[in-house]
Amino acid sequence: MSTVVAELNGLPSSELEDRLAALGGPERTAARPSLPSTPEFADLPGASPGKVVLRLAPFPSGTLHIGHGRMLFINQLYRERYSGRILLVFDDTIGSEEKRVETEFFDLILGDCEAAGVHPDAVFYKSDRVPNFYPWAERVIAKGAAYVCRCPAELLRENRAHGVACPERAQNPGEAMDEWNKMLGNSYAVGEAVLRLKTDLQDPDPAFRDRVLFRLSDLDHPRVGTRYRVWPMLEFSWAVDDIELGITHVLRGKDLVMEDRMQRYIWDLLGIHGPSFVHWGILRVREAKVAKSKSYREIKSGEFDGWSDPRTWSLRSLDRRGITNDAVRAFILSFGMSLADVEVPAETLYAENRKRIDASTVRRAFVADPVRVEVDAWPEDLASVSLPNHPDRAELGTRVAPAGPVFHLARRDLEPRLGSEIRLKDLANIQLPAALPSAGGTLAARFTSRANQRIPRLQWVGAEGALPVDVLGIEGEHTPGLGEATLASARPGEVFQFERVGFVRVEKDWTGGSAPLRVVFGHP
RNA sequence: GCUCCCGUAGUCUAGUCCGGUCAAGGAUUCCGCGCCUUCGACGCGGUAACGUGGGUUCGAAUCCCGCCGGGAGCACCA
Numbered sequence: 001m002s003t004v005v006a007e008l009n010g011l012p013s014s015e016l017e018d019r020l021a022a023l024g025g026p027e028r029t030a031a032r033p034s035l036p037s038t039p040e041f042a043d044l045p046g047a048s049p050g051k052v053v054l055r056l057a058p059f060p061s062g063t064l065h066i067g068h069g070r071m072l073f074i075n076q077l078y079r080e081r082y083s084g085r086i087l088l089v090f091d092d093t094i095g096s097e098e099k100r101v102e103t104e105f106f107d108l109i110l111g112d113c114e115a116a117g118v119h120p121d122a123v124f125y126k127s128d129r130v131p132n133f134y135p136w137a138e139r140v141i142a143k144g145a146a147y148v149c150r151c152p153a154e155l156l157r158e159n160r161a162h163g164v165a166c167p168e169r170a171q172n173p174g175e176a177m178d179e180w181n182k183m184l185g186n187s188y189a190v191g192e193a194v195l196r197l198k199t200d201l202q203d204p205d206p207a208f209r210d211r212v213l214f215r216l217s218d219l220d221h222p223r224v225g226t227r228y229r230v231w232p233m234l235e236f237s238w239a240v241d242d243i244e245l246g247i248t249h250v251l252r253g254k255d256l257v258m259e260d261r262m263q264r265y266i267w268d269l270l271g272i273h274g275p276s277f278v279h280w281g282i283l284r285v286r287e288a289k290v291a292k293s294k295s296y297r298e299i300k301s302g303e304f305d306g307w308s309d310p311r312t313w314s315l316r317s318l319d320r321r322g323i324t325n326d327a328v329r330a331f332i333l334s335f336g337m338s339l340a341d342v343e344v345p346a347e348t349l350y351a352e353n354r355k356r357i358d359a360s361t362v363r364r365a366f367v368a369d370p371v372r373v374e375v376d377a378w379p380e381d382l383a384s385v386s387l388p389n390h391p392d393r394a395e396l397g398t399r400v401a402p403a404g405p406v407f408h409l410a411r412r413d414l415e416p417r418l419g420s421e422i423r424l425k426d427l428a429n430i431q432l433p434a435a436l437p438s439a440g441g442t443l444a445a446r447f448t449s450r451a452n453q454r455i456p457r458l459q460w461v462g463a464e465g466a467l468p469v470d471v472l473g474i475e476g477e478h479t480p481g482l483g484e485a486t487l488a489s490a491r492p493g494e495v496f497q498f499e500r501v502g503f504v505r506v507e508k509d510w511t512g513g514s515a516p517l518r519v520v521f522g523h524p
Numbered sequence: 525g526c527u528c529c530c531g532u533a534g535u536c537u538a539g540u541c542c543g544g545u546c547a548a549g550g551a552u553u554c555c556g557c558g559c560c561u562u563c564g565a566c567g568c569g570g571u572a573a574c575g576u577g578g579g580u581u582c583g584a585a586u587c588c589c590g591c592c593g594g595g596a597g598c599a600c601c602a
Contacts, residue, residue: 095602097601208598215600253596254597257528259602334536334551341594342537345534358565358566363565499565500565501564
């Protein structure tokens with residue numbers, strides 16, 4: 001028996017299946033069709049084509065970063081599925097001392113949406129709508145479901161944690177209305193009074209107990225100045241606007257789930273049927289550790305190179321790096337609608353982008369930290385050479401690049417090969433001397449042969465016409481180096497692969513002379 | 525601490541609603557090989573997972589319960 005087992009185990013599975021079939025066994029198993037690999041986006045509850053209205057609600061205190069992409073692309077996906085509408089509603093209520101509204105972001109954010117292919121059907125500003133919220137507050141007060149609380153913030157918080165009611169909670173609707181009018185009428189200083197919703201102080205979720213609906217603020221709003229002192233909190237403003245703007249579905253991050261409950265509570269109170277809510281978990285790119293507020297400081301101080309500095313991981317910084325919107329969208333949608341929080345390495349995004357650009361991106365030579373190498377006995381006919389633009393795609397053509405006898409090679413490549421023969425990639429072989437020249441000096445090498453040999457192949461840049469190139473890296477660092485002469489005609493926005501370095505995107509035309517060609521590193 | 529949510533390979537994800545077709549699919553990482561891009565682009569190949577304990581069932585990644593682990597919320601921010 002064991003010999004039979006041993007024999008059968010040694011056979012390929014196809015042979016086994018043939019034998020089995022011959023014995024009257026089950027038929028060969030067909031090759032298993034591969035399962036779908038893209039996440040499912042479930043249909044929206046109660047959604048019908050042409051009737052879906054969605055909203056994007058960014059707070060204008062920065063440009064959109066990769067985390068906002070999830071909001072952007074998921075909303076867009078459903079808008080496309082249902083031929084729906086998307087409203088861009090700037091959530092520019094007064095914010096706080098730490099979280100200020102700034103005018104410049106309105107256009108910047110709209111630009112981010114457009115660049116992502118999300119063209120809003122209409123744009124609204126919460127700050128224009130403040131007076132709309134007051135009558136709604138009065139409806140809630142009239143229901144006896146709100147009161148003006150005069151506890152200091154700290155006491156309020158503590159009482160909430162312990163389920164303790166403050167004396168004002170006993171206000172009847174008339175008293176509450178009087179107090180509310182005092183709030184509106186400047187009778188209270190900032191921080192002295194708030195309008196609170198009456199929920200249940202024993203609610204199991206401490207976060208839900210008697211939330212604040214309106215508060216006072218003297219901050220100067222960039223659009224409406226100090227016209228209003230009484231500002232709604234996010235939940236209340238949305239309880240109103242989701243109705244007034246006819247929103248059918250609210251798709252947002254799970255950090256806002258408690259706000260759903262608030263909105264529903266208010267709607268139930270008023271006998272209104274509101275939109276449904278859908279959430280997703282937090283998406284973090286491992287490398288994008290920079291907090292939004294942190295990059296804000298650095299941009300304002302000039303330490304960062306504006307809102308598209310690679311360190312911000314803003315959507316516009318990805319574009320600057322030559323990462324296509326298409327790749328960003330596919331990357332983000334690959335996480336589906338999961339409520340689980342995901343932390344994903346940027347490499348996954350890079351792979352997505354590579355898939356799209358590798359086959360059509362031409363190769364160029366660049367060496368960082370170059371050492372000048374002069375080759376003795378260099379053949380005259382190798383003064384220039386025709387090189388393929390892409391190793392695997394002949395249809396991308398060739399370019400003619402200046403070659404010897406003088407080259408630049410990367411110090412890092414040279415150091416471990418001193419004293420040995422190396423091959424200048426796609427060109428010829430040379431013998432390296434045993435030691436590096438002193439700083440700024442020239443390395444004297446000697447031509448050996450042109451036959452392709454299996455020896456280390458090094459990247460080179462012909463000295464003639466070589467131009468200075470500055471590579472802006474992901475950490476904001478600058479890597480100076482030399483690029484091959486053909487780079488002189490590079491156009492802004494053009495993407496190249498610097499061989500063995502990675503994909504880069506050109507910032508501006510080269511101005512000639514010693515000013516470097518500026519490129520931004522995308523990814524390996 | 526309280527509330528809610530989530531656990532499939534190193535990472536992300538398909539499958540879970542409606543148990544068998546899943547000896548678990550894809551992507552990425554990693555490893556090996558190939559290549560006139562060296563560790564680095566590209567091509568080929570390989571390793572690698574149902575958190576845990578119980579229950580239901582002929583049969584559980586899928587249903588039920590406990591445990592463990594992780595995250596978010598608990599602002600007069602959004």
